[in-house]
Structures are given as structure tokens and as C-alpha cells.
Amino acid sequence: MHEEPVAGGVLQVRGLVKRYGPKTAVDGLDLTAHAGVTAVLGPNGAGKTTTIETCEGYRRPDGGQVRVLGLDPVAQAAALRPRIGVMLQSGGVYSGARADEMLRHMAKLHAHPLDVDDLIERLGLGSCGRTAYRRLSGGQQQRLALAMAVVGRPELVFLDEPTAGLDPQARRSTWDLVRELRADGVSVILTTHYMDEAEQLADDVTIVDAGKVVAQGSPEQLCRGGAENTLRFTGRPGLDVASLLKALPMDSAAAELTPGSYRVTGTVDPQLLATVTSWCAQHGVMPDRISVERHTLEDVFLELTGKELRG
């Protein structure tokens, strides 16, 4: 983990330790977030929520240091709270309150809130009508919690599993909102156990397992690292693999596995694909059954921890 300069970061966690009785939920975790979207990715029980809730000021660290927007979330809570937006994993609303009522209330606690009617329309909360919170669907409850997190026009938003249990359309709508927040200069820290969510949304991903960081970087960096990515194609047997290799970047390897079946490993990107196909064109080879196997975050996670993310 490289040291980042303190200035400019929206979040610095250094050596965070949090225990619940004999159980160590977070075990020396480092996390630095900059402007943009940072995803904390890991399986259930990895310590994601504990980490986020410590940043939100709910828990006092047993060890290490946490700074959010340069502030101590416990000691300087009064200064921090107006500047952050929080979406809890569940609940947070009076069971008898209507969605618009609760959102209007949260708006009243802030000096320059968003237009509540616009936000209701944007998140499709108009359909909640006069229904009490406890009778709303899970998706409606999630979207209300999201709206409550952003209504105060915060600098930094914490979203704890924002799309857990949502249908695909609602998920995409939530993703769109996260992208809009990012474009408007709001920083977002989100926890998720969905790979595609981290890949789609995050500028930086921190993979957490058993209370520790196992990898950190942009989705591209993480997918490039670890085991090599692979490109396969078939052609006539006995092609000049050495000539192909010369055309490829330094970190690549090429081999004829079985007669007529070729494999290229290394950084599989559009450039590499173009290099291979143009080499084939030069040699009058039709690369049949060309396929690329790029690593997903899921593979990276499996390699690093030896277990499936969604277990």
C-alpha cells in the first residue's frame, strides 16, 4: 500500500482495529479515498460495514486512526455531520412516516437542501404515495434511504450496500445517480459484494476480507494484476510462434498448445488483440475461434483469498 499525501484525500483510515468482544471485525485496515467513487468490496462479514460505520462516527476505533474530510468522526462529529450523507444498510425511518414526509424532514435539517420534489421524481419515489414506510417495498425503502443520504447536498456520501436486493432496473437507476453525484463533484464511498457494481462505478476498489485489505487499486489495475489474462485462437498448425512473439509486448508469452491451437498470455487489451489479428493477416492466417479471457474482480478475489465472493 503506497502512502498518499493527506491533502486532497476525502478519507484516511490507518491501521483501523475494531473488536466486538472476542471477535476482531476489523484487523489493521488501511483505506485511502480520493475524490470520486471508492468501492469497498468484500464478502459478508468482511468488516465493510464496521469500517464504514467507524468513518461515519458510529463506532470508536479500538486502534488506528480515522480522518474523514480531515476530521475525527467522533471528536469532531458536529463539524463533520452536515458535510456527509449516510445511507444505512437498512432502516432509519419512522415506521409510520411516509416517504415524502421523511425526505422533507431530512431536508429541513440542512441549510441548502436539494429540491425534494425533484429528488422524489428522480428516484421514482412518487409511487410511494401515502403509504407508511413499513409497508413500502424493499426497493422503495432502499431508494428512500439513498435520497435521504443526498438531500443535504453533502461533499461525501457513504452508501452501505446501496443496491442489495434491488431489481436490475432499480440497480441501474441507482448506478446512474452515483455517476451523476460523481460528475457533480460529490465523493462516494460505497460498500458492495457485487463485482459488477465495483467495476462499473468505482475509480478505486479496496478488496477486504476477514477485516484486512487484500488488494487496492483501480478496477483495471486489479484485473491486470495477479494471474495473467489469456487470448486463444486456432489456425493452421505450425505457425511461427517466435515471429508472433516478436510482434507482441515484452510481458507477453505465446505458445502452440496442441497442433493448431494457440495461446497468448499477458496484458490482454484492445492493442494486443489488434496486434495478434494483424500478425495473422500478414501471415495469411484466419484466426478461428478467437477468444479472450480477461480476469474479473471475481477472479482476482478468488485468487487472493481462495474463496468465492458470493458464498
Add this chain to the structure above:
Amino acid sequence: MSADTSTSTSTAAGTYAPKPGAAPVGRMIAAQAALETKMLLRNGEQLLLTVVIPSLLLVLFSTVSIVDFGDTGSGEAVDFLAPGVLALAVMSTAFTGQAIATGFERRYGVLKRLGASPLPRWALMTAKTLSVLVTEVLQIALLTAIALALGWSPQGNPLSVLLLLVLGTAAFSGLGLLMAGTLKAEATLAAANLVFLLLLVGGGVVVPLDKFPEAAQSVLGLLPISALSDGLRDVLQGGASMPWGAAGVLAVWAALGLGAAARFFRWE
């Protein structure tokens, strides 16, 4: 802004540009108190406790001779009952209602979520107290109107009544919040209703304390509900200027209850 045209409800660029800030604390407290009061008045079970039961007891026991009020004064039954029912109204809102509502707010993460908002904790507690006071004003107006219609003739100094009501509210709020902040929501629900029932019977509300054995009387007399109902009765029925004994008992309960609540209340 991304050029995402796939969503029909895409928002204009800059809509979410950060502009954080807390509202003025007075405005936050007013908004919070208004919301809490609205939630309480919307809740059927709460209305049963705070409005229906006290009103029914007042009407029923004033018009039908179920309990022999014995040598409790020269006036009508309503002169004995009205102060007790006012005390019950205070208990139902400040203790039972507040304990149950706050217990479930804790259970459903409302207190937690508000804890991450700009609303300070002291402001949340202030708003809760205001909401209790507003409810009590409505209850007392209604019960007073019913009692007057039944022929009630209140005596004494209104300021003494006010002081007793405030001390009673403080005492019951402390106990209610202590329960809500330490027990599970379901346990609070059960216990708060049970305590309401026991204190209704054994706290001098409708059954005079001198109907109980002498040994029990001295203990029952120290309960906050007995102190409040007997204190109010001393003033409103007996015309006493200020029942300092009852006020002292309530002050001790208030100090103990609020102190313990402040010490042991858990927000999650």
C-alpha cells in the same frame, strides 16, 4: 455530467454540487418536534393509551359508582377523579408512549440515522420533550373539558398544578427513556404497558390509596404516579397551595430517571 441518455429522468448537471450545511438549530428542533408529534397522533395504539383510556376512565368512574371513593372529600366523584386522570394522562404520554415510540425508533435505526444528521443529540431530546409537552397540552385541554362538563370544580393555584405537571413529566420521561434505551423494543412494549396498568391500579389514579393495606400505602405513596395524582388532588380538590412532599418525590424520581437514562441509554 455523463452523456447518459438512457434514463428518462436524468438530472441537470450541477444539481448535486456540494453545498453542505446544518439548518439553524431552532428550525431543526421545531421540525423534529413537529414530526414526532405527528407520528404519535397518527399511531392508533398510542391514542388509545393517551386519549381514549383516560377519557373513558373519567367518564365511566364519574358517572357510575364502581369504586367507593369513601372519605375523600365533600365534592363529587369527578373532583376526586379528574386530578388522578390528569396524572394518568401525563404518565401515558411521558412514560408509556415515549418509551414505546423511542424503543421502536431505536430498533428500526431511526435514532441511528438521525445521529448521522446535523441534528445534535441534545436537540433530538429537546424535540422529544416538546412533542411530549404538546401532546400533554392537548390531553389536558380535552380531559379538562370533559371533567368540567361532568361538574368538576377545580380549586387551588394553577402555578402549583403546572409545577407538578412539569416535575411529573420529567420523572416519567426519565423512566421511559431509560427503558427505551436499555431494553429490546418488544420488551419495552410489554413492560411499558404492564407498568401503565399496575400504576393505574396501584397509584391512586382511580382507586384511593387508603383502600390498600397500611403497609402497602407507604410504599405506593412513593411511586411517581401516586405523588403526581395525590399532589394534584391536594391542590385541585383540597385547595392546598403547594404540596412540597409530592413535588419532592417527583423531583427525586426525575433526577434518578434522567440521570440513569443519560448514563445507560444506548442509541443502537
